[in-house]
Amino acid sequence: MSLADDLDDPLPPRLDWALWRRFLDRAVALPGPLAGVLAGGLGLALIESLRPLIVAAMIDEAAREGWSDRLSMLLGGWILLALGFAVMVWLFIEAAGRLGSGLAFRLREDAFAKLQELPFAYFDRRPVGWLLSRITSDCARVSGMAPWVILDLGWATLLMATSAAAMLWLDAGLALWVLVIVPPLAVTSRFFTRRMVETSRRIRRTNSMMTAFLNEAIAGVRTTKSLVREDAAGREFGDLASTMERWSVRNARQGAIYAPLLSTIGAAGAAIALWQGGVAVGEEALSIGELVAFCQYALLFVFPIQDLAQRFADLLGGQSAAERIEALLRAPVEIADSPAVRARIETQAARPQAGRAADGGLPRIARIDLERVSFRYERPAQDDADAPPGSRPPRADPPWIVRDLSLAIEPGQSIALVGPTGGGKTTLASLIARFYEPQQGRILLDGVDVRERSLAWLCSQLGVVQQTPWLFNDSIWANVRFGKLAASDAEVAMALVTSGAERFVATLPGGGEFVVGEGGERLSLGQRQLVSLSRAILADPAVLILDEATSSVDTETERAIQGAIDRLLRGRISIVIAHRLSTVRRVDRILFVEAGRIVEDGPHDALMAITDGRYRRLYLRQFAEERSISALAASDSEEPAGDGVRRTIPPA
Amino acid sequence: MPDPVPTLPPPPTSRVRLLWNLLEGERPRYAAAIGCTLGAAIFGYGTPLAVQAVLDGVLDPAGDPSRLAGSARITLELLGGREFLAGHLWVAGVFVAVTAVLAGLCLFGRGFLAASASQRSIRRLRERLHQHLLRLPSAFFRRSESGDLLQRLTSDVETVQNFLGNQVVEMGRSIALFLAALPLMLATDLRLTGLSVVLLPPILAFAVLYFRRVRRTFLLKDEAEGRLTARAQENLTGIRVVRAFDRGEFERERFRAANEAHRRLDRRLFGHFAVFWSVSDLACLVQMAIVLAAGLHGVTNRTLSVGDFAFFLVAVNLWLWPMRMLGRILADLGKATVAMDRLQEILSEREDPDPSPTAVAPRGSSRATASSPSPRLEFEQVCFRHAPDARPALDGVSFVVEPGETVALVGASGSGKSTLIDLLLRLDDPTAGRILIDGTDIAALPRREVRRKVASVLQQPFLYSRSIRDNVAIGRGAVEHAADAEVLAAASIAAIHETVESFSEGYATAIGERGITLSGGQRQRLAIARAVLRDAPVLVLDDALSAVDTETERRILEAMRMRIGRRTTIVVAHRLSTLEVADRIVVLERGRVVDVGTPRELRGRAGLYRRLWEIQGEVEREALAGLAGGADPSSAPEAGTGAGP
Incomplete structure (x- = not known):
């Protein structure tokens, strides 16, 4: 429902022809439907401009007493034109459907493929809903209007040209009289469509704000009730609903002036034709049939002008959507082979070499070295229109997140990253996974720079388990199998057993076929973690990167998770952003990361032995806080201290 | 607007009445709009009438005024008679122009009146729905699906709006155009009139039947679009997992399938349109051909004048094409009544019952009771079931929270902790038993009075898609009721001030879909700030700091006490560190209180709390072992339990 974004930008002052040319090129890539639309449009224009001529001939012929063969021929011709008309109508709608849906299909296909390649940095600043509307509403908008723009460019211009030509052929003088209405028609159309495009944008924007508001009213109904803000919310919604009413009425009023004004101008043309034409008929310079034809042509002129103005407005209104799609399709893929x-x-x-990976390198990662690596998140370019406004970071240069860091990870080593939030643990792990590339220094896999290896191969070597596990709205089995698509049922089942997830899975209706819901919402957080760990177990990666969850889960699940992590740490390089006591105790090596540097490095016991060491302090404060509390509680009296504040830790 | 009587789905006859009721207060405008529609239709025939009069009355050399058709004769009279008009043909032009302007004015009146009448009705409907929604009981939201609810509140309302604002008007236009033409045509030529409506019934019937038949395609296409969106959304949300397992190609295939299915249905829909418009256009053209042939025949026979023929050609052209649209609208008419039904279902849901304002003390004095800075809470044999046939979520829960006391609720998930808090907030009502605040049964107090006494922070706090400042200030109900300084102070207490300052737009930073995404811990801290600002006598923290590290949690709780003093507090927590600082702990198991006591007392008794504590003890032993320089953790089995009494 984020149709609203294109409404934040002001209406573009003029059409960006270069931009629309690129979309036209995409339409040209669908030559069949494009030709169908154009042929349909041109055919319709020809038929429509011929019809009054035939009717004129009929009237004049009929005025000569008695049914004649010529009359039959004219009638037959008219019916043929009618048949042709129906065929053309069928042709252009069918072709428009193919063109529009084909364009949408290809735009979506390209956009989706692009999104699978873009670096993570691209996603950092762009919420899912924002990206989603590129693929849904923006694509729908541009591809939905494309056939009509093309059709009307053909139909309207040809219809006006042929109608004018027909009139000029009938009577040049009278034609000029009637054509007087064209400038006012054009000016009126331009005046109103621009304004109506603006009011309908306001309507759509208010509408999507209203939808968001209602969505929130439903999702947050308990909070709204708890805060007793029903009335305040009602006032806010009332404001929105009134804004909606105001813009809707204004838009309707513009339309109520615009359409009658156009037909009045058209009628004025007919009036001129009737008056001047009547005079001409009196002077026998014009036949009665021709006079009727003139009146029809005058009324006919309204539609192509109205339509052209509308398409112009469509293009103007759809330009920001088109710009956003282009920006996405042209976003640089910074990390690529x-x-x-x-x-x-x-x-x-x-020429496949045996025992080599797809890029000819060693097949499995054995050791990882970081050499003087520095990294900071890039400041987006000043003209980065391709990002939602709220997400733009401050103007100042961002600080270094990882600074001049070197690290050697030996084969099979398990490493825990600990340290304060924002110290760079997650970034360090992301650099090793090549989700980002360092600005300075390099990362070596078995002595080879990671940039010299294939990205796909690297991905196949890594198992990444996120802190908030994401599951697909599919069965548990399908979610586990995601780790290794070729896995047999037995392998999937085995992974569930190994992780300890099997026990809760067995209790679910349908067992492994239980569908987990959006993002896994039908499972508890702990259960989701177990499924996500099973997925990693099945993938059996050379390198595991695990971001441990901090949230509390029940004891039994906690034990299962511990067991699964235990199992995962064995037999591979593993890098864990650790929050669990049991994990830090188990790894080979703990790195205390602070301000982008490794300040302590060693096994648990060694780090604990450093008096006043940072790890030791953290450990005592965070992991062992419970001990202090219970010791305090045991010695405390029943009543709290007089100031009402109970100290949970004795002052150091 | 409470609707005290829950009505069953309305019988079909009353559906139209539902729509009629919507127009309450706007009916005069609507009637005026209909009047304008008729006027526009009548003036619309000015052009063909003028053509008819000029052709037959002036330009036909053999014309005999006595043989003129009725309509032409009247027009001719109106334009000053044959002789005058012959000399002043511009008068006919002026007639055309004037009728066109009059028709235009009527069209404007119709458009403006119909839009303002329908938009006003719809605004009132929207406001009514929104207010009603916020007063519906929790049970309603448990059994409704939020997507469906939103769909009703948005697209169904739009359908009704489209019906009132556009479809009715469009139908009125088609019918008025036809009705206005009918007497004119009849006055001109009876036989030709008959022939010119011959295909009207099949054209209408075709439209109605065809759109009924292809309705399924519309549904299928909407579904395919939904699946396409869902597929893309899932991929984007899980993009890190997709990358982590290098499943881009697999995902592209899956997306392509959804994309392809959508394209196919989109094309099929256009195929249906192509068939419909070409067939109905052909039918209309055949109808025109019939008029042409019969008219030409009449003209050659001299039974029809050229002017009458021209009039028929233009007039039929004027009303025939809108009739084709009428069929399309008729086919869609069902949608509006279905939409109205679906809205009525929501509107006739019973709102949360409250004691009538007269039964309780007036608002001013009930505030006075709320001024007790730290009330006593009593739960007396409280029972609750989420549904009549569900197992009880709470089964005779009784305990007391003394003024200023902090009571912690502990228990496995599903033991009833959060339900208890819902009942305290009167988001639900107990099926049996009572909850008393300072001796008053909360069932006797208006819900909003009860909620004003409680500041609550829920486990997964809901933040509104607006600025950070507003999200904190909203604790006061309306955002303008809190000064910036107060917001800042509350944020500092909740240890979120520095984080907020680090955002590029500080407190003005928008949260949510169109702004930044906050971490779980940041969200919880914002919700705490909101509760601090709310400053109600009872504080409820439902696992409110689970995503905040223990150190920060301790700082926040201390700062809160410094600021708002010792309030009567209920804490739901899993963390031992949080439980330990409570005055008393209530242990819940399957909706029953199985133990109550101080943390110290509970440690001494076998039970859930002791078990939790022992698990923690193992952790501590490992910690001690680490400190001791690598001693075997298993060698100190008494370290944890040894601290107990």
């Missing part, structure tokens, strides 16, 4: 890597992949595919 280099040409050299792509060449090696081709070589390996053509």
Whole structure:
């Protein structure tokens, strides 16, 4: 429902022809439907401008007493035109459907593929709903109007040209009289469509704000009730509803002036034709049939002008949607295989070397080295219109998140990253996974720069388990199988057993076929973590990157999770952003990361032995706080201290 | 607007009445709009009438005024008679122009009146729905699906609006155009009139039947669109998992399938449109051909004048094409009544019952009772079921929270902790038993009075999609009731001030879909700030700091006590560190209180709390072992339990 974003930007002052050209090129790539739309439009215009001529001939012929063959021929011709008309109508609608849906299909396909390639940095600043509306409403908007723009460009221009030509052919003088109405028609259309495009944007914007408001009213009804703000919310919604009413009425009023005004101008043309034409008929310079034809042409002129104005307004209104799609399709893929890597992949595919990965390198990661790595999040370019306004970071240069950091990870080593929030733990893990690339220094896999290896291969080596596990709205089995698509049922079942998830899965209706709901909402947080760990177990990656969850789960699930993590840490390099006591106790090596640097490095016991060490302090404060509390509680009296504040930790 | 009687789905006959009731207060405008529609239709025939009069009355050399059709004769009279008009043909032009302007004015009146009448009715409907929604009981939201509810509040309202504002008007236009033409045509030529409406019934019937038949395609296409969106949404939300397992290609295939299905249905829909418009256009053209042939025949026979023929051609052209639209609208008419039904279902849901304002003390004095800074809470044999046939969520729960006391609720999930809090907030009412605040049964107090006494923070706090400042200030009900300084102070207590300051737009930073995404801990801290600002006599923290580290939690709780003093507090928590600082702990199991006591007392008794504590003890032993320099943790089995009494 985020149709609203294109409404934040002001209406573009003029059409960006270069931009629309690129969409036209996409339409040209669908030559069949494009030709169908154009042929339909041109055919309709021809038929419509011929019809009054035939009717005129009929009237004049009929005026000569008696039914004649010529009359039959004219009638037959008229019926043929009618048939042709129906066929053209069918042709252009059918072709418009193919063109529109084909454009939408390809735009979506390209946009989706692009999104699968863009670096994580791209997603950091763009909420899902914002990206989603690129694929849904923006694509629908641009591709939905494209056939009509193309159709009307053909139909309207040709219809006006042929109608004018027909009139000029009938009587040049009278034609000029009637054509006087064209400038006022054009001016009126331009005046009103611009204004109506603006009011309908306001309506859509208010409407989507109202939808968001109602959505929140439903989702947050308990909070709203608890805060006793029903009346305040009612006032706010009343304001929105009134705004909606105001803009809707204004838009309707513009339409109520615009459409009658156009037909009045058209009628004025007919009036001129009747008056001047009548005089001409009196002077026998014009036949009666021709006079009727003139009146019809005058009325006919209203529609193409009205339609052209409307398409112009459509383009103007849809321009920001088009810009956003273009921005997405052209967003730079900062992290991609280099040409050299792509060449090696081709070589390996053509002449496979045994025991080598797809890019010709070693098949499995054994050791990882970081050499003087520094990283900070990039400040987006000044002209980065391709990001929602709220997400733009401050103007100042962002600070370094990882600074001049070196690290050697030995084969099979398990590592826990600990330290304060914002210290750089997650970023460090993301750099190793090549979700981001460092600005300085390099990362080596078995001595080879990570940029010299294929991205797909690297992904196949990594198992990443997120803090908030994301599950697909599918069965538990399908979610686990996501870790290894080729896995047999037995392998999937085994992974569930190994992780300890099997026990709760067995209690679910349908067992492994239980569908977990959006994001896994039908499972508890702990259960989701277990499924996500099963997925990683099945994937059996060379390198595991695990962001432990902090949230509390019940004891039994906690034990199962511990067991699953235990199982995962074995036999591979593992890097854990650790929150669990049991995990830090179990890993080979703990890195205390603070302000982008490793300040302490060693096994638990060694770090605990550093008097006043940072890890030791953290450990005592965070992991072992419970001990202090219970010790305090045991010695405390029944009543709290007089100031009403109970100290949970004795002052140091 | 409480609707005290829950009505069953209305019988079909009253559906129209539902729509009629919506127009309450707007009916004169609506009637005026209908009048304008008729006027516009009548003036619309000015052009063909003028053509008829000029052709037959002036330009036909053999014309005999006595043989003129009735309508042409009147028009001719109106324009000053044959001789005058022959000399002043511009008068006919002026007639055309004047009728066109009059028709235009009527069209404007119709458009403006119909829009303002329908938009006003719809605004009132929207406000009514919104207010009603906020007063519906929790049970309603438990059994409704939020997507469906939102769909009703948005698209169904739009359908009704479209019906009132556009479809009725459009139908009125088609019918008025036809009705206005009918006497004119009849006055001109009876036989030709008959022939010119011959295809009207099949054209209408075709439209209605065809759109009924293809309605399924519309539904299917909407569903396909929904699946396409869902697929993309899932991929984008889970993009990190997709990347982590290198499943981009797999995902592209899945998306392509949804995209392809959508394209196919979109094309099929257009295929239906193509068939409909070409067939109905052909039918209309055949109708025109019939008029043409019969008219030409009449003209050649001299039974029809050229002017009458021209009049028929233009007039039929004027009303025939809108008739085709009429069929389309008729086919869609069902949608509006279905939408209205679906809205009525919501409107006839019973709102949360409250004691009538007269039964309780007036608002001013009930505030006076709320001024007790720290009331006593009593739960007396409280029972609750979420549904009549569900197992009891609470089964005779009794305990007391003394003024200023902090009571912690502990228990496995599903033991009834959160339900208890819902009942205290009167978001639900107990099926049996009572809850008393300072000796008053809360069932006797208006819900909003009860809620004013409680500041609550829920486990997954709901934040509104607006600025951070507003999200805190909203604790006062209306955002303008809190000064910036107060917001800042509350945020500092909740240890979120510095985080907020680090955002580029500080407190003005928008949260949610169109702004930034906050972490769980940040959300919880904002909700705490909101509760601090609310400053109610009872404080409820439902696992409110579970995503905040223990150190920060301790700082926040201390700062809160410094600021708002010792309030009567109920805490739901899993963390031992939180439970330990409570004055008393109530242990819940399957909706029953199984133990109550101070943390110290509970540690001494076998039970859930002791078990939790022992697990924690194991952790501590490991910690001690670490400190001792690698001693075997299992060698100190008494370290945890040893601290007990």
